Amino acid sequence: MITVQCARCDKKREALTEAPLPGELGEKLLKQTCEPCWREWVSQQLMLMNEFRLDPMNDEHSDFLDKEMIKFLTLS
Numbered sequence: 001m002i003t004v005q006c007a008r009c010d011k012k013r014e015a016l017t018e019a020p021l022p023g024e025l026g027e028k029l030l031k032q033t034c035e036p037c038w039r040e041w042v043s044q045q046l047m048l049m050n051e052f053r054l055d056p057m058n059d060e061h062s063d064f065l066d067k068e069m070i071k072f073l074t075l076s
């Protein structure tokens with residue numbers, strides 16, 4: 001099992017097996033986010049999408065979600 005020092009929970013835990021997003025953000029997630037925290041974000045994201053009626057295909061909405069993800073997972 002590959003582990004990662006997670007930025008959010010500050011523990012060495014199971015890493016993601018593949019980048020869930022393309023590009024730079026995906027790289028950061030691989031290096032800074034553990035699998036359990038990623039799953040927490042996935043549920044949080046669903047909540048936000050329902051609450052604000054977000055459409056991930058909409059650029060503005062997807063920017064908003066990226067920013068919320070960076071805050072939630074404390075990516076640097």
Ligand SMILES: [Zn+2]
Nearest residue numbers: 006009034037
């Ligand atoms: Zn974590």
